[in-house]
Amino acid sequence: MKKQVLIAGGGIGGLAAALGAARAGCDVRLYERADIFSEVGAGVQLSPNVVRCLQAWGLQKPLQAVAAFPERLQVRCATSGQVLATLPLGTDMVQRYGAVYACVHRADLHTLLLAAVLQEDGVQLNRGQTISGYTEAADAVLVHTGQGKEVEGDALIGADGLRSYTRAQLLGDGPPRTSGHLAYRALVPQGALPAGLRTTQVTAWLGSHLHAVQYPVRGGEMQNLVVIIEGPPPDDLDNWDHAANAADLERALAGACSRLQDIVRSVPTSGSGWRLWPLSDRPPVSSAAQMARGLVALLGDAAHPMRPYLAQGAGMAIEDAAQLQRALSMHDLDVALRLRRYALNRWERNARVQARSQRNGRIFHATGPLRWGRDASLRLLGARVLDIPWLYQGDGSV
Numbered sequence: 266m267k268k269q270v271l272i273a274g275g276g277i278g279g280l281a282a283a284l285g286a287a288r289a290g291c292d293v294r295l296y297e298r299a300d301i302f303s304e305v306g307a308g309v310q311l312s313p314n315v316v317r318c319l320q321a322w323g324l325q326k327p328l329q330a331v332a333a334f335p336e337r338l339q340v341r342c343a344t345s346g347q348v349l350a351t352l353p354l355g356t357d358m359v360q361r362y363g364a365v366y367a368c369v370h371r372a373d374l375h376t377l378l379l380a381a382v383l384q385e386d387g388v389q390l391n392r393g394q395t396i397s398g399y400t401e402a403a404d405a406v407l408v409h410t411g412q413g414k415e416v417e418g419d420a421l422i423g424a425d426g427l428r429s430y431t432r433a434q435l436l437g438d439g440p441p442r443t444s445g446h447l448a449y450r451a452l453v454p455q456g457a458l459p460a461g462l463r464t465t466q467v468t469a470w471l472g473s474h475l476h477a478v479q480y481p482v483r484g485g486e487m488q489n490l491v492v493i494i495e496g497p498p499p500d501d502l503d504n505w506d507h508a509a510n511a512a513d514l515e516r517a518l519a520g521a522c523s524r525l526q527d528i529v530r531s532v533p534t535s536g537s538g539w540r541l542w543p544l545s546d547r548p549p550v551s552s553a554a555q556m557a558r559g560l561v562a563l564l565g566d567a568a569h570p571m572r573p574y575l576a577q578g579a580g581m582a583i584e585d586a587a588q589l590q591r592a593l594s595m596h597d598l599d600v601a602l603r604l605r606r607y608a609l610n611r612w613e614r615n616a617r618v619q620a621r622s623q624r625n626g627r628i629f630h631a632t633g634p635l636r637w638g639r640d641a642s643l644r645l646l647g648a649r650v651l652d653i654p655w656l657y658q659g660d661g662s663v
């Protein structure tokens with residue numbers, strides 16, 4: 266008989282998990298607390314290890330239609346504007362890792378995953394339903410929603426993000442930690458920018474206590490900008506004054522080169538302007554038992570929230586889902602063993618990516634001798650420092 270997999274959360278991780286579980290021959294019931302399935306306006310970089318997972322699901326064409334495929338990654342000094350190192354992307358990545366390096370609008374990635382999930386038989390998507398807890402028995406898990414529903418399944422996958430309810434019950438390890446870093450994000454139509462500020466590549470600008478990243482999305486039509494600075498989060502994010510805080514951001518970049526300042530000033534304060542994310546994470550996963558116990562498993566940010574300095578949070582959620590598919594396909598094992606197999610295959614890689622993301626933050630924002638050493642090695646070793654074979658080769662699932 267088909268197993269029934271319950272999924273908490275309909276973000277990128279939850280939808281990828283739904284697709285993986287359905288492709289493994291399971292019935293899927295997904296519960297998303299928001300009334301509509303949607304993603305905020307911001308970009309996501311997808312390295313070849315992640316694009317390969319999407320290709321394995323047959324999503325190459327829809328990705329091709331919405332993504333931008335930058336030619337190179339360039340690292341520059343935020344103060345002088347000097348180029349420190351370049352990594353060719355494009356066909357170089359295809360030759361080395363079997364897939365392109367893509368940049369997408371989050372909403373486009375979400376939409377293409379949702380369309381793929383909707384084509385699967387046996388998938389039911391429920392909106393406006395908040396998972397508020399679960400009860401586990403020997404061979405079933407009963408999920409409770411805040412709206413008074415009770416649903417029984419063979420497994421529960423908690424893909425309910427950074428402040429996961431499922432994780433709170435499964436691990437009880439308290440809230441995530443604040444990083445002291447703030448991400449300002451904006452999306453700008455490239456056509457509205459002066460020609461000199463448009464881009465077809467990924468550029469990372471490294472400064473003291475800050476860095477910025479810009480890249481094209483939506484076939485190059487839009488430019489995604491992220492600036493990360495250090496500081497306390499605002500007390501009331503809901504009533505955050507975007508226009509005033511764009512001025513704060515400009516002040517934080519006072520020592521930056523004129524090109525970076527021009528890019529930041531190019532974001533109109535009208536419309537969605539700059540949006541602010543205080544960044545939080547957790548220490549790296551330390552065992553398989555932190556990702557799955559019994560009939561409950563965690564996936565994506567619920568399992569391994571990370572700082573965005575390796576651009577892999579959504580990528581690891583998608584890799585998790587590909588491994589979940591493999592594990593759920595082991596029909597001769599009971600469900601708890603399949604989830605254990607999933608966790609065993611994923612936890613060390615997720616931990617490594619979390620640790621590397623955290624380390625990158627320290628290196629990107631370095632001052633003094635560390636900064637000098639970083640710049641010298643970038644100049645000397647170039648692409649060899651920027652290429653990350655263990656990451657881009659993937660986890661062996663596809």
Ligand SMILES: Cc1cc2nc3c(=O)[nH]c(=O)nc-3n(C[C@H](O)[C@H](O)[C@H](O)COP(=O)(O)OP(=O)(O)OC[C@H]3O[C@@H](n4cnc5c(N)ncnc54)[C@H](O)[C@@H]3O)c2cc1C
Pocket residue numbers: 273274275276277278279296297298299308309310311394395396397424425426427428429430431448450491542544564565566567573576577578579580581582
């Ligand atoms: C500045 C920044 C830049 C980034 N850049 C990149 C990048 O370039 N590449 C990359 O791969 N990653 C990037 N990331 C990380 C990436 O955005 C996240 O890792 C990814 O979105 C996590 O997806 P998720 O589905 O696990 O969680 P989420 O996106 O948080 O989704 C969780 C979903 O669960 C729902 N939910 C929550 N609680 C409940 C509940 N109790 N019941 C039901 N539903 C619930 C929420 O409404 C939400 O829809 C970046 C992050 C930041 C902050």
